[in-house]
Amino acid sequence: MKIHRHLAEAVIVALEEIFFDNKYADKVIQKNLKSHSKWGSRDRKFFAETIYEVVRWHRLLKFIANDEDFWRIVGVQWLRQGFDLPAWEEFEGLSYDFLREGMEEAAGDFPVLNSIPDWMDAYGRKELGNEVWEKVVPALNKPAEVYLRANALKADADKVVEALKAIEIPAVKVSPDLPYAVKLVERRNIFITEPFRQGLFEVQDAASQMVVPLLGIEPGMRVVDACAGAGGKTLHIASLMKNKGRIIAMDIHDWKLQELKVRARRDGVDIIEPRVIDSSKVIKRLHDQADRLLLDVPCSGMGVLRRNPDSKWKLTEEEIARLRDLQYEILTTYSPMLKKGGVMVYATCSLLPSENEKQVERFMAEHGKDWTLVKQIHTRPDVEGFDGFYAAVLQKNK
Numbered sequence: 001m002k003i004h005r006h007l008a009e010a011v012i013v014a015l016e017e018i019f020f021d022n023k024y025a026d027k028v029i030q031k032n033l034k035s036h037s038k039w040g041s042r043d044r045k046f047f048a049e050t051i052y053e054v055v056r057w058h059r060l061l062k063f064i065a066n067d068e069d070f071w072r073i074v075g076v077q078w079l080r081q082g083f084d085l086p087a088w089e090e091f092e093g094l095s096y097d098f099l100r101e102g103m104e105e106a107a108g109d110f111p112v113l114n115s116i117p118d119w120m121d122a123y124g125r126k127e128l129g130n131e132v133w134e135k136v137v138p139a140l141n142k143p144a145e146v147y148l149r150a151n152a153l154k155a156d157a158d159k160v161v162e163a164l165k166a167i168e169i170p171a172v173k174v175s176p177d178l179p180y181a182v183k184l185v186e187r188r189n190i191f192i193t194e195p196f197r198q199g200l201f202e203v204q205d206a207a208s209q210m211v212v213p214l215l216g217i218e219p220g221m222r223v224v225d226a227c228a229g230a231g232g233k234t235l236h237i238a239s240l241m242k243n244k245g246r247i248i249a250m251d252i253h254d255w256k257l258q259e260l261k262v263r264a265r266r267d268g269v270d271i272i273e274p275r276v277i278d279s280s281k282v283i284k285r286l287h288d289q290a291d292r293l294l295l296d297v298p299c300s301g302m303g304v305l306r307r308n309p310d311s312k313w314k315l316t317e318e319e320i321a322r323l324r325d326l327q328y329e330i331l332t333t334y335s336p337m338l339k340k341g342g343v344m345v346y347a348t349c350s351l352l353p354s355e356n357e358k359q360v361e362r363f364m365a366e367h368g369k370d371w372t373l374v375k376q377i378h379t380r381p382d383v384e385g386f387d388g389f390y391a392a393v394l395q396k397n398k
Contacts, residue, residue: 001046001083004043008074008086012071015055019058050077054073059116060112060114060115063102063106064099064106069090079094119317124351128352138382139381140305141309143187144306145183146188147182147203147206148202149182149201149236151180151201153239153267154267155200164182164193182201191203197266199266199267205304211296211347212240212345215393216343220241221241222292223294224289225249227250228256228296229260231249231260231263234249244271290337293334297331299348299349301349302315302388303348303349303379303387304349304387304388324359328363335363338396341396341398342396344396345393346360346363347391348389349387349388350390363394370397372397373392373394374393
């Protein structure tokens with residue numbers, strides 16, 4: 001593939017925004033694709049993939065390039081992808097021999113070879129053990145596949161597969177255990193398609209689709225999704241409720257709940273009541289009100305690094321400690337919203353036991369007389385091929 005100068009320059013500017021201005025990679029990519037509407041599909045794909053791969057492999061690329069300069073770093077990445085570099089002065093001295101020598105030098109250094117910070121390597125080994133950690137990290141460096149969830153109010157998995165096939169986007173059903181899950185055969189922009197506009201599906205990883213069914217939802221229930229965000233799981237709840245009953249979707253950010261409203265309209269859902277958590281009274285008013293309670297708490301995101309590779313460079317040990325405190329605060333102060341006999345699911349997209357089963361163990365040690373731990377599930381990218389997720393099902397004793 002021929003690399004054009006204007007594309008290369010756009011890549012460099014975007015990377016400087018991500019690494020120097022601390023902007024999120026997906027937002028930077030989105031902004032660039034919007035402002036370069038004349039780029040063809042090949043250029044758009046090339047731009048987005050280059051950004052994500054450089055962000056993902058930044059430490060290794062910098063090590064091989066032996067340079068902080070983004071032109072050199074990007075040049076090394078394009079060599080890794082098998083491209084012939086243009087004869088530009090920025091790439092002077094870069095060759096396949098140069099790449100091979102650099103890779104050989106990095107071979108004995110796990111954090112460099114797998115492009116993760118030293119602190120994260122030490123942290124992961126301490127939490128998961130060397131054997132698991134050394135399997136998980138390479139899997140977290142592979143680009144995630146795209147999974148969709150058929151919106152049960154409008155379609156089943158077969159209908160979604162057929163609707164996508166009709167517009168030449170190949171997709172397959174995943175497994176009987178995930179009846180609404182569909183996987184794209186190749187990455188495509190499905191947000192501009194008619195089936196998406198019609199609300200036939202939502203984009204949602206297969207692991208994420210395993211969480212909501214744990215609630216044992218039935219139509220007519222009153223369900224609280226207390227950390228709803230933009231509502232991927234809220235909409236899943238609504239589909240399993242057959243749009244009958246009431247869902248209270250809560251978040252501290254109003255803009256996320258506004259996004260949920262847009263998605264709900266597209267999905268044909270009208271049972272969601274958004275509530276901004278702007279004081280503790282919002283929670284107290286709902287004590288003993290919910291038949292089901294979902295706590296999909298803020299977390300380190302260590303299970304979804306393949307989707308958000310820039311998190312590797314933004315996350316810190318201090319931030320994980322802050323999140324752990326917040327998780328436990330949410331677990332203890334939000335759980336009273338559940339009625340006796342009701343079911344609560346505590347979930348994260350983290351692989352770290354300190355954010356997962358250790359939090360539940362502490363909760364049970366302090367509040368266990370009122371609760372029964374029913375089950376816990378874990379998913380790992382190196383085992384199931386899905387995102388890293390954790391969920392615990394707890395029932396409030398009558």
